[in-house]
Amino acid sequence: MNEFEQWLESAPMEIDYLAHLAAQQRQQQLTKPAGSLGQLEDIALSLAGMQGTPNPKVEKIQITVFAADHGICAEGISAFPQAVTVEMVRNFSRGGAAISVLAKETQANLDVLNMGTIAEIEELSGVYDYRIAAGTDNFLKQPAMTLEQCLQALAISRQYVEQLKHNQIDLFIGGEMGIGNTTSATAIASALLDINPIELTGAGTGLNKIEIQHKAAIIHQALNHHHSELTSPLAILQHLGGFEIAALAGAYISCAKVAIPVLVDGFISSVAALMAEYLCPGTKNWFLYSHQSSELGHQIILKHLAAKPLLHIGMRLGEASGAAVTIPLIKLSCALHNSMATFAEAAVSDKA
């Protein structure tokens, strides 16, 4: 077994169920009808278990957007031109993108990791160059990446997250930017779950009905083309993935191995999360779920993760934006849990 395989096979960190229980006992004493804060109660308890304390907190937050381009764009599967990936990386850095605004407003740190845009990008504040290649290959015709490239993407984000651990962050949010990447994500999910792509293929950045059918047909052909090679989650990732999707999966696995809670974003991030769970079972114990996007397949992916996201507000932007919007709810969940008075403290009568 090589070093990578050893790492992958090592178990994720255990959730601290005693801390979870202690938090639950505290919660039952707070001055409110039991359960009346709904999912906000669940979030606080989950974080308590992950952070190993009855008083979880989310102060230091890392948002990392992985960017890369996709050879499958040659098949006309996106509403936007491929140049937008690089252009948006610049927009992230200059503060004009949704995730830039959200990171600033939520006091989260934002990094952008360039995993493989078609063009080189000049030096930009907050953008780190890890380009593996000038985009993936067109997976309709050949594997999206070599096994080596796939492992490289996983290794980069693994190392990145291990460094984050030293910064003692309370919550990790991964996001993605890459024109064409809903096509890659849909192909991965179809292969992992053995679902007909038409059931998972959505509008991405804004395809119409006929364009969506074309996109699904391309994915269907690609799955047939690679059929005999798709024998493991890693092979699926290599043949159909994107550098940013592989990096996201690697980051999630790494978070689970170093005990950093993860807040999962939308469709593509959720497919990466599903891939991470397939590659390293137990990774998902470290996941919180932010939102259900309006991208067609997201609900199915979330169901397979047994996920109960907080928001259903029709977002479908990616960039970690849905997760970033959820940050204040996670913070409020902790504040309520830690700062509310108990019935005894407040001299309030409990249920008759």
Added chain:
Amino acid sequence: MNEFEQWLESAPMEIDYLAHLAAQQRQQQLTKPAGSLGQLEDIALSLAGMQGTPNPKVEKIQITVFAADHGICAEGISAFPQAVTVEMVRNFSRGGAAISVLAKETQANLDVLNMGTIAEIEELSGVYDYRIAAGTDNFLKQPAMTLEQCLQALAISRQYVEQLKHNQIDLFIGGEMGIGNTTSATAIASALLDINPIELTGAGTGLNKIEIQHKAAIIHQALNHHHSELTSPLAILQHLGGFEIAALAGAYISCAKVAIPVLVDGFISSVAALMAEYLCPGTKNWFLYSHQSSELGHQIILKHLAAKPLLHIGMRLGEASGAAVTIPLIKLSCALHNSMATFAEAAVSDKA
């Protein structure tokens, strides 16, 4: 027509549709696929229309919890003893309640208006004494209040909101505290919408199935008892309402008349909002909706208001807590709208 009737009949302020349109035009230029921020886009546009600017903002926020007791508690319709209303008012003031924590975390100002608790309350920071009576009468046997008391509740909150207007607040959130008030709210909604109470009666603070049936039966009897008197929205409010529900309705109407956007909270607040719309049509043009609670009837009330709330996270606490939890999403909606770059500004290619 007396002064109150004149006030009630005067039209709510008009929404500024030019500002709404200008905001919409800006939104279409922002660096994201059109519509990809989902309901966050709608919120920014609605606020633009209410505030009369293409760049809406929500900085100064007022949360006001109206508290009162209910004579109907004599019928055993609540899981908590009636003393809890007063005890929770103290808890609000001392910072231990959910809404206290949420107001602090969201930098909103919190006032508590005592509209009529069974007992007098000592002077407390942030609590204002407007006690109309020591709770309403038991509406199973007599009108909950006299017409004079009902008008008094509406007048108190009207005057209160008119003062708020001088403080130039950007958003008003009303909430309620009153053991027994889901029974009153359910009775009001059943009468307004002519729905069998069993379809609207929920668990409140935590009734079991048999207790819920008892509660619905009490409401059913009360509706029969007052049937011939329930000839107008105001009569329904007087016979079945609570002082805090009447005050909430008055506050909403007043907000619409002085152009303050309202963020509606959960079941009881939504019934008050529905009552406000019945009393003064057009009031609802000033409503934003925060969450759909897990209280059984809330979904039906929201449907009648054509409301599309942001959150569905199973909250059912009242106290304005669901609305307060939504504040950060409203703020982020404005920040995204105002601070994102346009395609031109960021030199990002638009849809092909």
